Each structure stands twice: as structure tokens, then as C-alpha cells.
């Protein structure tokens with residue numbers, strides 16, 4: 001099945017950067033550069049505190065909005081947390097779940113990520129489920145087992161008809177923010193393995209509709225080759241998403257491949 005049944009998605013993960021005013025400025029630039037094409041999905045994921053300001057800026061453009069995390073429960077006594085409904089109310093379409101920084105610094109487990117993912121789907125948010133191995137896991141040969149556990153764990157209980165609302169992001173931990181990128185061949189190998197896993201868990205048709213993004217030091221220079229791989233359907237961009245021109249160039253690379 002051709003990869004072109006899937007629309008490329010380029011998502012910017014701003015992490016804990018930019019206040020609301022700065023976020024609105026960046027979003028304005030991004031929307032100006034890539035907000036009018038429709039060939040490629042574009043989304044920005046600011047901090048919670050910038051969501052409202054950015055939502056106003058991107059309204060009516062082809063740039064959508066995502067959050068970087070959420071709580072699994074619908075509401076209640078969870079001081080400091082934010083619910084799926086609160087994110088939808090601010091016009092979020094996506095939510096990043098299980099990012100390796102959350103797994104590492106906040107000890108999020110696959111079971112917790114799964115609970116959030118099911119809540120997100122119920123709340124009409126599209127989860128971007130992040131998976132990826134550490135350098136140690138890659139070097140010890142455990143990579144595919146780790147990915148399998150994270151994918152299966154994250155997707156437990158997701159029905160076939162809901163699967164196409166899930167985006168998976170393969171982000172090798174050793175490539176995040178380090179300037180080290182997986183080669184296109186290394187990334188493609190894991191993306192193909194993830195799609196095969198999905199075929200086993202669901203079926204070929206369902207697996208073919210899931211977008212699998214690559215993340216980890218993606219930038220304008222390496223994006224064209226990464227995005228050209230058969231099973232790479234977009235990017236989750238950290239550092240380079242904080243510069244409108246670099247982010248727009250990555251979107252441009254996807255537009256060129258999709259045209």
C-alpha cells in the first residue's frame with residue numbers, strides 16, 4: 001500500500017520554552033509561512049500557558065494546535081494537572097503522550113501513558129504516542145523489544161476504528177536534542193518494524209493508515225531524506241520548531257514530497 005494514503009504531519013514540540021506572548025509571535029510567523037498550504041498537516045504544541053494565545057493566532061489557518069501532556073482522569077482533585085476536556089476547550093487537536101522526557105524525568109509508565117491515550121481518544125484529541133530506545137538499549141540489542149513494549153503498552157484497548165486517530169512518533173532517545181540523527185535507513189528500519197507490529201495487532205489496512213513520525217534532531221538539512229522513507233510520515237520537531245524559518249523549511253520538504 002502506498003504511503004500517500006497518509007497525509008504528512010509536521011508537529012512542533014516547543015517543550016518548556018516561550019511565554020504566551022512569545023508563543024503567539026512564533027505562531028504568527030509559522031502561520032504566515034505555512035498556514036495556507038493544505039498538502040501537509042502542521043501542528044504546534046506550546047506549553048499549556050500559551051495554548052490560548054496561540055489558538056487565537058492559528059484560527060482559520062492550516063496550522064492546528066496540540067498540547068504536550070495531559071492527565072488521564074476527566075476532572076477532580078489533581079492539583080496542577082490539566083484534563084483532555086480543558087485542552088479541547090482551547091481548540092487542541094493533538095496531545096503528545098509518553099514523550100521520553102516525561103518517561104525519564106516524571107517516571108511515566110506504559111500503563112499511565114495508555115490510560116492517558118484512551119482518555120484522549122474519548123475526548124476527541126488525537127494522541128501522538130512517543131516511543132524510542134536509549135543508546136544503551138540499542139547497543140545491547142534490546143531496541144525492537146523496547147519499541148514493541150511501548151507500542152503494545154501504549155495502545156492497549158484501542159479499537160481498530162480508533163487507531164487511525166493515533167499518531168506514533170519514533171524518537172530514539174539518544175537523538176533528541178543532541179544533534180545526532182538516526183540515519184534515514186536506521187529510522188526506516190524501526191518505522192517499518194512499528195508498522196509490522198501494528199499489522200499484527202490490527203490488520204494491514206489499519207496499520208497502513210497510521211502516521212508514524214520521526215523525531216530526534218530533525219532539521220531542514222536532514223528532513224528531505226528522512227521524510228522520503230517509505231514508513232516515515234512526518235516529524236516531531238523540538239529544537240528546530242522554535243525557529244519559524246527552520247520549521248517552515250521542514251514543512252516545505254514534506255510539501256515537496258507530497259506534491
Ligand code: PGA
Pocket residue numbers: 013171175176177178179215216217218236237238239240
Ligand atoms: P529535537 O526534539 O528535535 O530537539 O531533537 C525532538 C523531540 O523531543 O520531540
